[in-house]
Amino acid sequence: MEVAKPFEVNTSAQPYHVLVATQGSTYKDTVVQLIIEKLRENPVYIKVVDVSALPDLTEEGWAAMVILHTWEYSKPQPNARAFVDDVRSKEKLIVLSTSGEGTYTLKEVDGISSASQLSDASEKAEEITKRIKQLLTKNKSIMETKVKYDVKKISWPEKTFVTKRETVAFDSLSNFFTKNYDAIYENLQKAGIQPSDPPCAIYYKIDEEKKETELAAAVPVQGKVPDIKGFGKLTIPPSTVITTTYYGPYDDGMRPAYAAMEEYLNENKLTRELMIEEYLSDPMIEKDTSKWQTNIYFIVK
Structure with a gap:
């Protein structure tokens, strides 16, 4: 199976992001191009990658995730299989499985099967596009729900953090956080130091x-x-911050939530210096993403 050439359609500034992971073949290339033709004029950023790139990607930030893969020797493509297993929000997955018989699908998702016949490429592309648009509509409905975000201005006491600061690609953030939070907590434990508050991202x-993004x-x-060794320390002096609380993935x-924060900044003629997220929920314990609590802080002047 050939490696699919990665490319992007539109910019990531678009409000809705769609991931397409595929393999190189005439059939899959045709299906992908037909999907793009149907979506190109919509406010959608589309990232196309080969399935071999899936181990470096996570589900965060995607309104829809499309995987086109071939079953070989009665088994799904390994990277596709692992990615689907790891995704928590499986309702965002659209998986097209091709095989000689044209009957194989992954049981965990509402999959689509195909025998890789070019004559059905248009039909499969139409079905996938329809499902993508349904997910985008659902995503839009969620985003446009008028949640009342209570933004407050408060005083922050001096805070000291043990940090790992890097410049990280958007699609590598989950791996960055997992690796470095584990390392920080391990080193604090060895030093006999107790964290004073939940973990943050600066x-x-x-x-x-x-x-x-450059973050810590x-x-x-x-x-x-x-x-x-290998980590930094940051002390933020007593500061004025604005804050709100977000629940969700x-x-x-x-x-x-961020729009409400920016609106408060503009209305009160404040300038943001740092942006901090404080994570009060452990995804390994709380599996319901709607209950994940994040406190958002802007240090302002």
Whole structure:
């Protein structure tokens, strides 16, 4: 099976993001191109990758995830199989499985089967596009629901964090957080230091064009903290912040909360210096993403 050439359609500034993971073949290439033709004029950013790139991607930020893969020796493509297993919001998945018999599908999702006949490429593309648009409509409905975000201005005491600061691609954020939170907590435990508050992310810069952000995984601590090799320390002095609370997964559903924060900034003629997210829920314990609580803070002046 050939490797599919990666490419993007529209910019990531579009409100809805669709991931398409495929394999190189005349049939799959045709289906993908037909899908793009049907979606191109919509406010959608489309990222097309080969299925071999799936281990480096997560479900966060995608309104819909489309996977086109071939079953070989009665088994699904391994990367496709692993990605589907890892996705929590399986309702966002649209999986087209091709095989000689044209009957194989992944049972965990509402899959589509095909025998890779070019004569049915248009029909399959239409079915996939229909499902994508249904997910986009659902996503739009969620985003446009008038949630009342209570933005408050408060005083923050001095806070010290143990941090790992890097520039990270948007689609690598989940792996970055998992790796570095685990490492920070392990090192704090070895040093006999207890975290004082839930883990945070401190955002310094966001580059939509390059699809990357400069940020730090940060764990708050109190008292004297020794130097920890490979990690930094950041002390934020007493500050004025504005804050609101968001409940839900770490995806485009957060946009209305941030919009409320930006509106408060503009109305009160404030300038944002740092942006901080505080994560009060552990996804390994709380499986219901609608209950994940994130406190959002803007340090302002």
